[in-house]
Amino acid sequence: MDKNSIELMKNAFGKNLQRIRTTKRKSLLELSYNCSIDESKISKIEHGKFDIKMSTIFELARGLEIHPKKLLDFEFDFED
Numbered sequence: 001m002d003k004n005s006i007e008l009m010k011n012a013f014g015k016n017l018q019r020i021r022t023t024k025r026k027s028l029l030e031l032s033y034n035c036s037i038d039e040s041k042i043s044k045i046e047h048g049k050f051d052i053k054m055s056t057i058f059e060l061a062r063g064l065e066i067h068p069k070k071l072l073d074f075e076f077d078f079e080d
Helices: 003-023 028-035 039-046 054-064
Strands: none
Touching: 003 039, 003 054, 028 039, 028 054, 039 054
8 A cells, every 4th residue: 555545544534533523523622531532633633644553443432432443434445
């Protein structure tokens, strides 16, 4: 996977995270309190500026009270 594909995937993940968070009517600060991840880091994730680990996905899911697979349920086209 090339660097551009990784950036596109991070952006798609971030948009999905932001969509879920806003649908649940949670602010960045509220999510931060719920999952012990700094709100600035969550913002960077939502804007595709931060590469995350699996443990972060699970922590975000716990904070949003959703199954982690929902955070990974987004459209993404791999480039050849």
